[in-house]
Amino acid sequence: MAKSAFALLPFAASLLLASPSDQHRTWSDYGGGHDQSKFTTLSQITRENVTDLEIAWMYPTGDERSYQFNPVVAHGVMYVLAKENSLVAIDLDTGKEIWIHAHLSGISRRGISYWESEDGSDRRLLFTLNNTLQAIDARTGKSILSFGDNGMVDLRRNMLRDPATVYRATSSTPGRVFENLIILGSSPGEGYLSGPGHIRAYDVVTGEFMWRFNTIPQPGDYGYETWPKEAYRYVGGVNVWGEMSVDEARGIVFLPLGSPSYDFYGADRLGENLFGNCLVALDARTGRRLWHFQTVHHDLWDYDLVSAPQLITVERDGERIDAVAAASKQGFLFVFNRETGEPIFPIEEKPFPASDMPGEEAWPTQPVPALPPYARQIMTEDDITPVLITPAERAHWQERVAKARKGLYVPPSLDEVVSLPGAVGGVNWGNSAAHPEDGIVYLLNQDFPSFYKLAKRQPVRLRNRAGDSDEETAAAKLRGEKLYATYCGACHGPDRAGSDVGPSLLAVGSQINQTQVARSIMYGSGRMPALPHFTDEQIDDVYTYLDDGVSPYASLFAAAQKEDLPEGPVVASGGAPLPDEEAFAGGFRFNRGENDYPPGVDAPADRYFTDYGLGHPYIITPPWSTILAYDLNKGVIKWRQPLGQDRDAAAAGMTGTGVPRGSQRMGMIVTDTGLVFSTAKDGHVYAFDADNGKVLWKGALPMGAEGLPAMYEHNGRQYLVIPASTPLTWGLKSRESGIGSTEEKGHGGYVAFALPAQN
Template structure:
């Protein structure tokens, strides 16, 4: 089935499976965007409930789809919902009954996929269908018109994704991202909860028939001989890198592009498999018909920093003289943006091997060099003691002492156990799962990014045991008094203690001076910066978790992406100030903003119904970003926008 175009519709998570997050709609533009008004608000009703184990774990992150005037979305706990995109009225709902014990790191469903069966009339059952992966590891297909399960898909509309996985427990193996459908094959990865144990469930990526749910292929990177289900009594290779984020796809080339994560566990790698080391933290292009690799490009060698690829690759036609080259633009957590020929994997801008620090607990295994992109990087210069900051002299003194006492030799400082080490950028980026947006007409990339360090330390196994820090599948639960920052990494000599964002214990603020996040426009053809500024205000941030309500732009942490339009606007929330903003693509100026009822850690969309353009977002909040949790889907439009 050829991919539906972006226009009135928003048919895939990234707009299309090219993942440009760009719309040709221009009814809303620079001149009139300040007049946007809220048209409707819909509440999913899916919120944490006291005593059900979900408190402090919600982060909906949902990007809806719109096809033919209907909006399709998933709630945090995988309820599928169809709305009238013009009014916000609920049309149908399907609740797969996911238990809260299946919540991994967070209750998140980033989105769903849409598929129309070629040759079938729309009125036929499941001629059009909505497909999602669930937190409890099911692949589900329902009729897009009625919400009823597609009886011919798997077993009564469901496929069990735990088949062939082996030992697991609820919350260890889950799906939080939407599948990608290329040439009728539903390509899906999954999340494996980080840093629990070396013998973790496999990172196998699989392709299923979009109509029948039949397994077409499996790619077990460490055992290429397994192309379907494992032989009886065996499992897919355990502990291998997984794809927890979103793939992109090229229907013409028949390739699907997988941003891979790291092997289990993140911060120690001495006994990783050779093929895991080869493919970890790589972009892998698979032949969607066979599931076999066509090429792969590794962004980090021997990754012990949790620099897994979180961003969806974006497919563009890169200008090259009088013609274009089929390219994929790949952002990374360490900040580098790579541009590759998407047919061959060859870099279209040089990638340089540069010396990096070695040492730590396994100096003999670390790579002495790492690949750095010469196209563009979002990374800032190395930190210095002068960058240490605080709301009070006491904060600043504490942070400067910590800086002097830490191991730090710039990016890729090795993990250490003798003292804490500074990881900059931290594991949240650079770029994370929100990715980038590309305007192919103007030739502009806009990337929002994080600018924060982590402050980490490997922890001796004996201390991990003494503190009662146990893996998720342990017969004994972790001690409730064990530090939340510690993870067991069972099966290797060290656990890990991660101070994400490098927080000060007194005020809860960060040691590094602001900004903590930015937004940047980049020339697609050359990689040159067009403008760059801090992103996010201080209105919801302050010491001791008390919002300051100050409107000053300081640059806050941000998660999620944005959408660009032909009207010269970038719509984006993402920051911790609970605002949806309209930003001028040419200048970076904020032209309009709306206060959201909860955190905007989701990527917005734009679409049209009967000639009227809308902008919509899920305001679901995010526990890790410390934004308010909610369940609202909201749409804005121009008052009295003309209809034909």
């Protein structure tokens, strides 16, 4: 297949799409449209003919990267991310690339935002690139230099902190466009003293800063009294790193806000901590708070709200109510009147266990809705799986779980605590959809426990080697190389290029800073266990070995100057033209070691840490992942089905298992013809009957799928497009068998399914 075209079947005559403002007939924005329902009124694919779906075309990504990108379609053009992080515009009539904007290293990975003027003369793609907001002309692919300061907006500013201390001001999830505004969240990190997650809006034409909602209240703000009085100076998080939804008719944006940092120990943030873990409704034009509800008080479990709030109309007691439904990691669905914030179903404050940690004060109650939970919320020794582990291992895990503290909202402790759902359990990004007018919400759920155990750690203090001699640096690199070979190479690869279970470390220095490396070594990260026996000097040596020797912003400048452009109609590279690197950095620095509290703050003397405890996906009995439908007219779970089939479990004789895989990076599309399409972690896309959950069709993909699918109509033909470029990893099986294999079924790309073409 030619690299510059995807067409496997001939295209018919051109027919422009309907107006992108018709959000349920087009896919002109991330998640389909403003309301993020992933719902379409396109009617060609039905229950009766879905089994006839076949691959109509495929556009290869042209590299070995795993893309989570949700394609956007407008005016007969599809926009995708491919070819070493390049934005590509594809003509849907010819299958040919119209333009390529190359080397956008650091672009928001999950998607972009589309905007056009009322007369359609101005069409823009808006995206975050590292710590900047930029715009590209959707027709030409070139940066719009009248936007912001010569084509970019510096997102480290307008955060109520010194910009030089704001390390991460963007999110992998794109912003939400409303009228002439783009509303942005961020991913500031989850460590002690990370950046704040204030929500900001910018003019899509000029890049002008328009408004900010302070997610961590400042003195005089509503909610300020729910924190220690100086907390606004140092607390981080309380951010939208997931998906916002907009009620376009009412001009309301709904924010699913995350946890305050540090996630698992909050002695420096005693109180309820508004607006942490809140669903917040704002006036989208001004940022003024209309109402809020806090789903977790003083969060100690990393129970962020992440997935898109679903805007639905429900019928209760003969009255039709416009509502908003927010799904949580902990397995609860909260439903409110969209305008007033009044709960549609009762929510009761119930008591939960106190914390036994020094200085900690867990909030004594938590809100529990009357709706049935969709996730398992406690794990006992009886829940240890009988498959994929040996009898000896099963006995080990049964004993370990029996000794652990467990149950919903049991605070992390110096003793082991098993939380179910864990940090990536329940519903995550991309995992909610709806039939808006029928009051049905669809969710993807993952039952994945976390094993937490807090330990006191001193802040890591690392040297600044800027003044070291060449001999001293060489000696440190040699020591670091030996440590890496002993402790790191098995997972991250002997050449640091990564493996099935460990990411590449080739970008340490330019994209992964010294503090992040130190935290991962000392406290663990995901599957990676902590290495607490490492001294500060050893951590410093490992970092010196890994450091690529360039500044945190070097990747921006290197991308702009790359000469190895991808094949095809490249019109630009690297985004907006960059100023002098030192001028752009503006005094920016990565702090070497843990941050310190601001002067004058009465901070706790000790810091406690735990990893996410996610190294054991197969320990709990299946199903590990499920898809379900809530009928919110009746307040019941209408149906539930396992999502996908684990290969190793099938070999052991088990079916209907789902697939356990880290965070739930999958997505759905709901059709008005009674179908729910969903990707799964087993290399397939499924079509479920929306009425009863029966599997009606299963389509094979060349590789695994991450990110949201898209659906659109062109030339009278309806297409389902899946981003499929992720190797299939079947994970940890047992201590005896070790790490499972990675299965690459083919070359990655964007795969489109359609009914057979009519001649």
